[in-house]
Amino acid sequence: MLNKIFTPLILLFILIIGLFLRLYKIDSIPPHLSNDEISIAYDAFSINKTQKDEYGIHLPLSFKSQGSYKAPGYAYLLSPLFNFLPNTDLTARLPSIIMGLITLLSIGLISFYLSGSKIIGLTSAALLAITPWHIFTSRSVFEANIALAFYSLGLLFFIINFYQKKYNLFYFFISAIFFIASIYSYHSQWLYVPLTIIFLLFLLNKQNKIKFFYLSLCIILITPLIFDSIKNQNTTARQNTQLVWQESMVAQEIDSTNSVFKKIKIVNRAITNNYLSQIKPSFLFFEGLGLFKKNFPLEMGLFLYPFIIPFMLGLINPPQNINKKSQKIIYFLLITSPFIPAITHGSNILRNLIFIIPSIIIISFGFVKILKSNFFIKISFLGFLLMSIFYFYTMYFYQSPREIADTYQGYKPIVHYLQNIEYQHAHIHYRFGPECRFIGVPHYYFGFYNYIDPKFFHNRISDSNGTHYEKFSIQHIDWNNIDIKQNHLYITPASNKITGKVKDKVKLEKEFFDPNGYLSFQIWKGI
Amino acid sequence: MIFLLNFITVFLFSYLLISKTKISNLKKYLFFFFLIISPIVTQINVNSNELLIFISISVLFIIKEYCCHPKIKFILNLIILLLIIFFINYLGGLIDKNFSIDSSRTYIKDTFQLEKISQIREEAVYLDFRLRKYLFGNWLIIISFLKRFFDYFWFHNLLSIINIFLIYPLILGFNKKNKNEIIMLILIIFTSIFNRNPNNFQIFYFSFPLIIKIIIQGLSTIKTNRYVK
Numbered sequence: 001m002l003n004k005i006f007t008p009l010i011l012l013f014i015l016i017i018g019l020f021l022r023l024y025k026i027d028s029i030p031p032h033l034s035n036d037e038i039s040i041a042y043d044a045f046s047i048n049k050t051q052k053d054e055y056g057i058h059l060p061l062s063f064k065s066q067g068s069y070k071a072p073g074y075a076y077l078l079s080p081l082f083n084f085l086p087n088t089d090l091t092a093r094l095p096s097i098i099m100g101l102i103t104l105l106s107i108g109l110i111s112f113y114l115s116g117s118k119i120i121g122l123t124s125a126a127l128l129a130i131t132p133w134h135i136f137t138s139r140s141v142f143e144a145n146i147a148l149a150f151y152s153l154g155l156l157f158f159i160i161n162f163y164q165k166k167y168n169l170f171y172f173f174i175s176a177i178f179f180i181a182s183i184y185s186y187h188s189q190w191l192y193v194p195l196t197i198i199f200l201l202f203l204l205n206k207q208n209k210i211k212f213f214y215l216s217l218c219i220i221l222i223t224p225l226i227f228d229s230i231k232n233q234n235t236t237a238r239q240n241t242q243l244v245w246q247e248s249m250v251a252q253e254i255d256s257t258n259s260v261f262k263k264i265k266i267v268n269r270a271i272t273n274n275y276l277s278q279i280k281p282s283f284l285f286f287e288g289l290g291l292f293k294k295n296f297p298l299e300m301g302l303f304l305y306p307f308i309i310p311f312m313l314g315l316i317n318p319p320q321n322i323n324k325k326s327q328k329i330i331y332f333l334l335i336t337s338p339f340i341p342a343i344t345h346g347s348n349i350l351r352n353l354i355f356i357i358p359s360i361i362i363i364s365f366g367f368v369k370i371l372k373s374n375f376f377i378k379i380s381f382l383g384f385l386l387m388s389i390f391y392f393y394t395m396y397f398y399q400s401p402r403e404i405a406d407t408y409q410g411y412k413p414i415v416h417y418l419q420n421i422e423y424q425h426a427h428i429h430y431r432f433g434p435e436c437r438f439i440g441v442p443h444y445y446f447g448f449y450n451y452i453d454p455k456f457f458h459n460r461i462s463d464s465n466g467t468h469y470e471k472f473s474i475q476h477i478d479w480n481n482i483d484i485k486q487n488h489l490y491i492t493p494a495s496n497k498i499t500g501k502v503k504d505k506v507k508l509e510k511e512f513f514d515p516n517g518y519l520s521f522q523i524w525k526g527i
Numbered sequence: 528m529i530f531l532l533n534f535i536t537v538f539l540f541s542y543l544l545i546s547k548t549k550i551s552n553l554k555k556y557l558f559f560f561f562l563i564i565s566p567i568v569t570q571i572n573v574n575s576n577e578l579l580i581f582i583s584i585s586v587l588f589i590i591k592e593y594c595c596h597p598k599i600k601f602i603l604n605l606i607i608l609l610l611i612i613f614f615i616n617y618l619g620g621l622i623d624k625n626f627s628i629d630s631s632r633t634y635i636k637d638t639f640q641l642e643k644i645s646q647i648r649e650e651a652v653y654l655d656f657r658l659r660k661y662l663f664g665n666w667l668i669i670i671s672f673l674k675r676f677f678d679y680f681w682f683h684n685l686l687s688i689i690n691i692f693l694i695y696p697l698i699l700g701f702n703k704k705n706k707n708e709i710i711m712l713i714l715i716i717f718t719s720i721f722n723r724n725p726n727n728f729q730i731f732y733f734s735f736p737l738i739i740k741i742i743i744q745g746l747s748t749i750k751t752n753r754y755v756k
Contacts, residue, residue: 280683282674286673
């Protein structure tokens with residue numbers, strides 16, 4: 001049905017739509033790089049300039065960051081971009097956008113190979129292009145998004161072999177590289193990639209030489225990371241804190257009993273609850289994206305609202321012509337991918353990102369069935385789909401930035417303002433938001449947007465008064481106990497109200513407002 | 528006493544229902560084993576009113592199952608459905624003592640949700656005001672309503688009644704053979720979530736006869752010869 005010219009044209013159209021949804025207003029939505037995003041961006045910048053991370057460690061395989069010991073994939077992908085692109089939000093998010101587009105192609109191809117249908121392949125790519133979950137992750141500096149791209153490529157090159165007349169070692173070689181790249185990109189893949197590889201190797205009947213080649217290659221590629229983890233115990237220590245039995249409530253319950261049986265029961269219950277929460281219909285289709293505070297009526301799911309219909313259709317009644325191997329792969333991904341977020345605490349849409357692969361394939365099965373149904377059903381569904389795209393678009397691009405404006409750090413406009421004025425030293429309050437509720441990381445923002453030489457960062461001084469580098473001090477500004485100096489700037493959140501005698505020693509230099517129109521930051525200048 | 532009466536009702540009801548179906552003894556034993564360790568028996572926490580309602584619904588259901596006349600069967604189905612809906616909403620406070628609906632307890636009057644929708648409508652200045660009125664109307668509360676609806680079908684709630692091992696036959700039971708029970712269950716949940724704070728346990732406790740019917744039908748479709756060679 002789809003000829004050789006028509007298929008690439010549709011694919012190109014899908015990619016253009018995908019690119020538009022991932023690039024539109026990228027410099028302002030999400031309004032700022034978050035704590036994790038900015039720390040990755042600064043580390044990448046630092047690697048580019050000095051081949052060292054912000055702590056002065058030479059080409060690390062685990063970035064200490066703010067104590068979170070991040071996987072190295074994203075920083076190393078981003079780093080070369082600073083040779084020819086400026087330090088902006090767009091540059092920082094560019095690897096995620098590009099890998100997001102690659103994921104559209106790879107999941108489309110996976111669907112095509114598993115279903116044997118070009119229409120299902122194209123539908124998968126098209127549906128993924130408009131899926132809120134993937135748009136959301138592709139528009140931010142998320143390691144999970146990079147890992148998803150590598151994982152899907154690894155899977156694609158592996159399953160291509162099932163549909164060739166003869167197994168091709170080159171495809172296995174490429175597949176192993178991508179799977180291991182996925183582990184280098186995101187810590188959660190440490191568990192899931194080996195599980196996938198074992199499962200896929202089981203599907204290779206009596207191909208012991210290939211199995212041996214594949215496993216050996218994987219072990220060789222992963223060895224540096226294993227050695228680094230053994231050497232750097234902090235990485236594994238940080239990962240262990242994320243496990244479900246470390247969660248405060250579960251840990252408390254475990255501590256309250258001496259019976260081993262009861263302890264196992266508590267952990268088992270926590271894992272089961274987590275697992276079921278990850279695949280709960282309301283979470284997947286109505287509220288999982290978490291764009292707003294709780295109980296917001298137009299909260300978005302990980303998938304668009306109407307996708308629940310093709311998801312159920314595809315699950316209950318998959319296409320008959322799919323072979324057993326393909327079925328096994330789809331159901332394996334569907335059942336096992338939520339296990340990783342299940343054994344870690346919290347409902348985390350990033351750790352569960354692999355779940356997007358089987359879900360999109362199943363949704364496209366159902367979607368194609370709807371397209372083949374009668375005119376009335378088809379038109380009603382497409383109308384419903386267009387409406388939900390409109391609601392996602394308005395909620396994500398207009399409503400959400402306002403609703404959660406107070407949770408964002410507004411340091412970017414401050415940095416840009418400071419670049420155009422003269423001052424001797426800037427003191428920046430380390431907290432932000434209403435009642436100074438949130439702990440920020442202003443040193444990254446001032447370092448990144450000001451192109452501050454990483455050498456200043458490596459030699460920064462941290463003492464009881466705060467962190468000091470170049471002409472910035474990140475500290476707690478207590479207006480009652482601060483020595484105001486002439487030509488010094490004092491940058492504080494609006495909630496840290498100026499009091500007492502210092503009022504006469506400073507003048508208001510500039511005020512900054514959040515996307516909601518509320519006063520968020522003030523700059524005071526010593527006179 | 529309540530525990531005992533509840534146990535007898537659950538057991539007797541299930542026995543009468545399963546004896547109508549042609550399934551192997553192995554399946555029967557397994558079914559009763561998992562039923563006995565299900566929360567509906569082990570963690571029962573009901574008052575006498577709830578138990579009485581449960582017994583009457585179970586009795587009516589059994590009469591319906593053993594009745595051959597399709598018209599009477601249909602009427603009994605309707606009575607059971609209305610009884611369950613009525614009692615869930617009466618005990619949940621949605622229907623008051625004068626048998627009128629207490630609109631303040633309905634979900635569609637949720638002021639927080641309605642206020643938020645009106646806020647979105649006011650702030651959507653990027654749209655023409657005539658469009659805003661329709662696109663961001665109060666009808667959007669349907670989305671929250673659908674979210675609640677799909678949540679009720681999730682395992683969390685079902686596990687408050689049945690053992691996890693009965694979930695598999697329950698899923699298999701969702702087929703054309705149980706069309707009536709499935710429609711009834713959907714209607715019961717749909718009407719129950721009109722209540723702002725529905726009692727999850729009551730919904731599934733009163734609907735237990737329908738659920739167990741679906742499980743038994745699902746059990747009959749499991750092909751044991753795949754596993755026992």
